[in-house]
Amino acid sequence: MVRWQPGTRERLQEAALELFARRGYEQTTAAEIARSVGLTERTFFRHFSDKREVLFQGQDLLLDAFLDGMAAAPDDATPMELIGTALESVAAFFPGDRRDRSRLRQSVIDQHPALQERERHKLSTLATAIGDALRARGVPEPAATLAAESAITVFSVSFAQWIREGEERSIAEIERAVLSELRGLAGGVV
Amino acid sequence: MVRWQPGTRERLQEAALELFARRGYEQTTAAEIARSVGLTERTFFRHFSDKREVLFQGQDLLLDAFLDGMAAAPDDATPMELIGTALESVAAFFPGDRRDRSRLRQSVIDQHPALQERERHKLSTLATAIGDALRARGVPEPAATLAAESAITVFSVSFAQWIREGEERSIAEIERAVLSELRGLAGGVV
Known part of the structure; x- marks a missing residue:
């Protein structure tokens, strides 16, 4: 064997x-x-x-996906454009055939406060690293932290929607809708 | 005695x-x-x-401040206006003479991962409760979650700035600047 x-x-x-x-x-x-x-x-x-x-071993790969997405953006990209390219890059990390596995993982996490805490820690670590990358590109404070936290919020909201029963859109499509909602909301359109 | x-x-x-x-x-x-x-x-x-x-006993009062701020807003307030009134209400919770105590508290938390986790849990609980309040006012998803998370992000960034050495502005003033930065950022102005 x-x-x-x-x-x-x-x-x-x-x-x-x-x-x-x-x-x-x-x-x-x-x-x-x-x-x-x-x-x-x-x-x-x-x-x-x-x-x-x-359950958390993919964290580094997920961070790489965020950072690669930002690295691929043009030099003059605005913080929100950087967030957009980062989210697109991350979407490749969650193809349709991974949806069931992501659902299963989330159901395990939802049942254990210690795992929920580990998940919060993961998201907080991701936001910090994305903020660092934005600052390294010259984005000043507080814009860098606000954009990084917004990226994680849009990702989390989109991910939660993506694994909802009956949801059939890709995570990329959901992310675009959520990011657009955030822009409308913050810009005062909504 | x-x-x-x-x-x-x-x-x-x-x-x-x-x-x-x-x-x-x-x-x-x-x-x-x-x-x-x-x-x-x-x-x-x-x-x-x-x-x-x-260290965390003020959590319920802080939540009440957020919720009272939203309750005081007119019925037709937009989600971002609700966040604005919530943040104003919360500012009253941090008068200038509390700044040194807040600094001391943060320095203790910064030294202990378990306390940092408790703080993340607190902020996550606050965001959930604010989202619930927005949904109860009829704000749909994902706007309610996005606005609630944004409120907590603006609050956290403002609080961190407020306790920075040498900072003399009130937390209300910092919150207004940070919220305006978020609006410019998301709206594409910045």
Whole structure:
């Protein structure tokens, strides 16, 4: 049996989500997650520091997506244009076939205050890093912080809508609508 | 010696902040806080469930200030006008003579990740309650959530500026400037 193969991490993630959702997050151990896909606990810990991190391991990739989106924007882009390109870039991170998995993940998080706190921490860390990137591009305060926080707000609101039952639009489409709503709201049009 | 007197809670708060800042949050017990102002631990726990809550006990009053501000606005106020009146109302909560105490409190929080998490939780709870109040006034989604999150962002950015060394403007004045910056930013003026 070949134990090491491409996708080991992904298999562990799938298995973890499935067990968390079916048996409960607290009741599931790292060893059980590994065993359910024919791997050892040792292999699990080569990929994740603990079972909670299975749910948050995408955080760095998500940040990269935000930053790459901003890096690709023209030099003279306004803060809101930078937020727009960042959100477009992030949308690629959530293709349609990931929607069910995102729903499952959210349902696990919604049931555990400690995981909700970890999620808040993640979003707060993302906002800080986006603010840093905006400041590095010369955006002054408080515009940089306001734009960074707005990016995270638009992303969170869009993500929550994207995983709602019956929602069929892509996250990119939802983000554009929410960003436009924010612009109208703040600009006093709405 | 008269042990019960108006301001017992405030004396405990002052003493706690002073001890947290001078000796460290972890190193300070509820009993020591009480003793430092001639009270018993028992009296401390009549006012606060634990030493952490000394730092967060104003949360409900802060929420009331946001909600009262919105309640006082005319029926046809736009979401951003509601946010404006809420922020004005909240400013009354932070008179100039509270600035040093707010600085001290923030310096304690900045040193402890668990307190930072409690602060994030507080702000997230405030945003949810403000969103609920906006929805109750008939503001649809996603405008209600966007406006509520924006209110908390403007408040947080303004508060951070208000307690910066050398800052002399009132929090009301800073809030107006930050809100106007957000409007310009989102509206595409900046």
